[in-house]
Structure formats: structure tokens, C-alpha cells
Amino acid sequence: MKGIVTALCVTSGLAVVGGCDCYRNLVDPCYPERYEYAARQEVIAAFAPQVQNGHFLDQTVWNYHFEPGSDKLTPGGLERLTYLVRRRPYPDCTLYLATAHDIFYDPAAPNKYEEQRATLDQRRILAIQNYLAAETSGRHLSFEVVVHDPPETSLAAQAMGISVGKMYLGFQGTLGPAVGTGAPGGSSGGAPPGGAPTGAPASAPPGGSAGGPPR
Numbered sequence: 426m427k428g429i430v431t432a433l434c435v436t437s438g439l440a441v442v443g444g445c446d447c448y449r450n451l452v453d454p455c456y457p458e459r460y461e462y463a464a465r466q467e468v469i470a471a472f473a474p475q476v477q478n479g480h481f482l483d484q485t486v487w488n489y490h491f492e493p494g495s496d497k498l499t500p501g502g503l504e505r506l507t508y509l510v511r512r513r514p515y516p517d518c519t520l521y522l523a524t525a526h527d528i529f530y531d532p533a534a535p536n537k538y539e540e541q542r543a544t545l546d547q548r549r550i551l552a553i554q555n556y557l558a559a560e561t562s563g564r565h566l567s568f569e570v571v572v573h574d575p576p577e578t579s580l581a582a583q584a585m586g587i588s589v590g591k592m593y594l595g596f597q598g599t600l601g602p603a604v605g606t607g608a609p610g611g612s613s614g615g616a617p618p619g620g621a622p623t624g625a626p627a628s629a630p631p632g633g634s635a636g637g638p639p640r
Contacts, residue, residue, distance in 0.1 A: 485521040493527045496548035524574045
């Protein structure tokens, strides 16, 4: 106990003599905010690669957005590009194109396969940029399309159908007056206007009880 008192006295004396600078050198005035911030950043940093990978895949234009072996965008591909340029607060002007896997491979001429893929990728990049330029006309946006080779992301249709169906069935509620309540201006089992509820006993006289002699 004496040691604690002595330490407090010494600390107080140093604070008086040295002022705020001495106090800051002895303790951390930012506790615990400084350490809470560091811990929060460590947790967020662990999810950063997943967030970035998800964003890259969400910005990807896939092979099925084109007609097979062609650079012509399908209606779904056009809708996908329109979705990407309508992001809020602003679109990400870097898009990703999944390299072509919908071309014929000839084992006797592997170099030809490589050339066809590179040529088709460039034609598809041009098709994407042409549509985006037309879709965002007047917005002064410039889009970059980067080719990469990610695995296609998908979920089983049957499992998703069951999940979505249960989600819709989980909604509950009514769009009108709740069951058992009267309509506006009316009543449902309550007291009529200006009177007691139906079947209720009459009010007791002052000083007595209903149906019996006064006490």
C-alpha cells in the first residue's frame, strides 16, 4: 500500500513539475481507443482479400455473355454491362473479361488455338468498349477491360430454388386492419358509442356495489 501511495505521489509531482509532456510520457492518453482501432484493422484486413476477389468476379464478363465462339454480346451480356455502369455512387471503370474457352481446340495445332483465343479476346474487349461508350454517352467515362482466367462461380439451382422459396414463405403480416379489430368508425366487440360494452353490468351507485345493498 505504501508503495502505491509513493508511486502516486511521485507521479503527481512529476506531472506538476513537467506538465502535460511528462504525463504523456508516463501513460498512454489514447487508451483504449488506439488499441481498439488496431484490433479492428486486423479483423478487417483478414476479409480484404475476399472482398477484392468478390469484386473482381462481380466485374467479370463471362464467356456465356457472348454467342459461342463469337464477339457478339447476348441480350444477357448487354444487360450485365448495363448493370455494371449503373452502380452507385459511381461505376468501377475497370472490367474483367474471362478469356475465351468456347473455341475449338485442335491437338495437332496447339499454336493455332492460342492465336484464336488471343484474337477472340481482343475482339470481345472491343465489343465491350463499344457498347459501354454508347451506353454512357455524355458521361465522359473511359473503361478498361482486363483479361483474366477465373473459375466460374455458381450455385446449385435446386438448392437455390429451395432457399429462395423458403425465404418468400417466411414473410408474414397483413395489409389491412388486424384480425379482431373493427373498421374505422366502427367497433368489434367493444363498447358502443356513449355506452358500456354489451352485457356489462350497470355502474354501481355511489357508496355501494351493483346489485346489492349499500355498505
